[in-house]
Structures are given as C-alpha cells and as structure tokens.
Amino acid sequence: MVRQLEITTQGLPMEVYCFTNDSNWQRFEEIQADIFDHLLVASKEFDLQIMQIGLPK
Numbered sequence: 001m002v003r004q005l006e007i008t009t010q011g012l013p014m015e016v017y018c019f020t021n022d023s024n025w026q027r028f029e030e031i032q033a034d035i036f037d038h039l040l041v042a043s044k045e046f047d048l049q050i051m052q053i054g055l056p057k
Contacts, residue, residue: 010053 005013016039020031043050 010051011049013053 001017003015003017005015007013016035018032018035020028022028022031040050
C-alpha cells in the first residue's frame with residue numbers, strides 16, 4: 001500500500017506499507033531489501049529521484 005503525503009519543496013513524499021506473514025526476522029529483512037531494490041530500479045524507469053529525509057523531531 002502506498003500513501004502520498006502533502007507535497008513539499010523537496011517533492012512528493014510517499015509512505016510505503018508492506019506486510020508479510022513470515023515472522024522470521026532474517027527473512028523479513030530479506031523481503032524488505034527486495035522491495036526497496038524493486039522500488040529503486042522501477043524509479044529509474046520513470047525518471048524519478050529517490051531521497052530519504054528524516055522525520056521531524
């Protein structure tokens with residue numbers, strides 16, 4: 001599930017929610033890495049730039 005947040009001067013923030021029924025921590029980390037690998041590769045197909053910013057404190 002993807003949620004678009006309010007647009008900022010830095011671009012369009014998005015939250016990505018993913019769920020798995022595997023509770024093994026190592027497998028969870030592998031699944032998470034696979035999802036982000038896919039997102040990074042797919043972003044290039046649409047000429048999008050990915051950046052990570054910290055949450056406000």
